[in-house]
Amino acid sequence: MKERPLRTTVIGSYPLPGWLEFACAHLDQFGQADRAELRDDAVIAAIHDQVAAGLDVITDGEQTRLDFNLSFYGHLDGLDLEASPPRRFGPPAHDQRGKHRVTGKLGGARGLGVVEEFKRLERLAPAGPALKASVPGPYTLSGRLEPNENYPDRYALTEALVPVVRRELSDLAGAGCREITVDEPSMSCYAHREDPARLADIFNRTVAPVVGKCRLSTHLCFGNYKGRAVGPRIYRPMFPAFLDLTVDEIHVEMASREFAELEIIGEIAARRDVAVGIIDVKSYYIETPQDVAERVRRCLKWAPAERLSLAPDCGLSQTARWAARQKLKNMVEGVNVVRGELKLD
Ligand SMILES: [Zn+2]
Numbered sequence: 001m002k003e004r005p006l007r008t009t010v011i012g013s014y015p016l017p018g019w020l021e022f023a024c025a026h027l028d029q030f031g032q033a034d035r036a037e038l039r040d041d042a043v044i045a046a047i048h049d050q051v052a053a054g055l056d057v058i059t060d061g062e063q064t065r066l067d068f069n070l071s072f073y074g075h076l077d078g079l080d081l082e083a084s085p086p087r088r089f090g091p092p093a094h095d096q097r098g099k100h101r102v103t104g105k106l107g108g109a110r111g112l113g114v115v116e117e118f119k120r121l122e123r124l125a126p127a128g129p130a131l132k133a134s135v136p137g138p139y140t141l142s143g144r145l146e147p148n149e150n151y152p153d154r155y156a157l158t159e160a161l162v163p164v165v166r167r168e169l170s171d172l173a174g175a176g177c178r179e180i181t182v183d184e185p186s187m188s189c190y191a192h193r194e195d196p197a198r199l200a201d202i203f204n205r206t207v208a209p210v211v212g213k214c215r216l217s218t219h220l221c222f223g224n225y226k227g228r229a230v231g232p233r234i235y236r237p238m239f240p241a242f243l244d245l246t247v248d249e250i251h252v253e254m255a256s257r258e259f260a261e262l263e264i265i266g267e268i269a270a271r272r273d274v275a276v277g278i279i280d281v282k283s284y285y286i287e288t289p290q291d292v293a294e295r296v297r298r299c300l301k302w303a304p305a306e307r308l309s310l311a312p313d314c315g316l317s318q319t320a321r322w323a324a325r326q327k328l329k330n331m332v333e334g335v336n337v338v339r340g341e342l343k344l345d
Contacts, residue, residue: 005305007056012134013315014046014061053328058129060121078104092226099146108164137184138162170209179215188220189231196241204246217249224314251275253313269303277313292334
């Protein structure tokens, strides 16, 4: 169990500063040392905002990834990366990303780059907050690959990626990372039409090498690319199968769904820790500390404080930085109100 009741945590990503996005579009004008400095500065900015908010757990904000999983494909072998997106105009959404062609044997001999990210975070973060690394799961990664004669469907592609992710997790634990989240949003988006027990089995085989070696969590959301969901936003189809995920903590998004199916967190808390999304990353309504305190009290009707973590619904990469910063600050302030009421700390 986690070391602090009502722990405040985040899902991996944080908005990229405007200057970083600009720099990313002009990377060819930077030298190698400039780029290293750029990466450090971006992570320092993300750390600063999270520490200022007072979070118990922080990440590197995934500042060195272009988006949640785009950058991982550059690390994989056997791919011909998508040249141009299938839809360029119109409202922003997930269908503006295409699929990569598999041209050889899928592999990841060079790793996925998360160990390097963790080492940078460890080097730059102050003492105090716990440090968390996030790794995309193989099922989610496979979603952007085109099946072919060697890998005839999504499950075949997934199986080829399982060892790649397993090795990254082992390497992370070996590098001293004590808290890892394996993100499988595709599992939560598509559990309604797939066999959820089969998905849970893939997940458990992926994380097997690090079970018991670090604190493991997963984030079950319904999609947030360009701030849009892609799955039917109901948890019921995933349960009870997903209660068998071998993790210490399961995160669910509740704020954007107006706390529908909140009873699910009671079922999760009976087995393991549960992190609840109480901040809506898709809305520019900034939750007040009072809103947050009220939401935490609602969660406490279903799960005890020792089992409960509080977080935004998803990563904050699709939310403007000024809003993300205020939302995190208010989240911690609101949780502290309830901590005071319960005389925790
Ligand atoms: Zn998410």
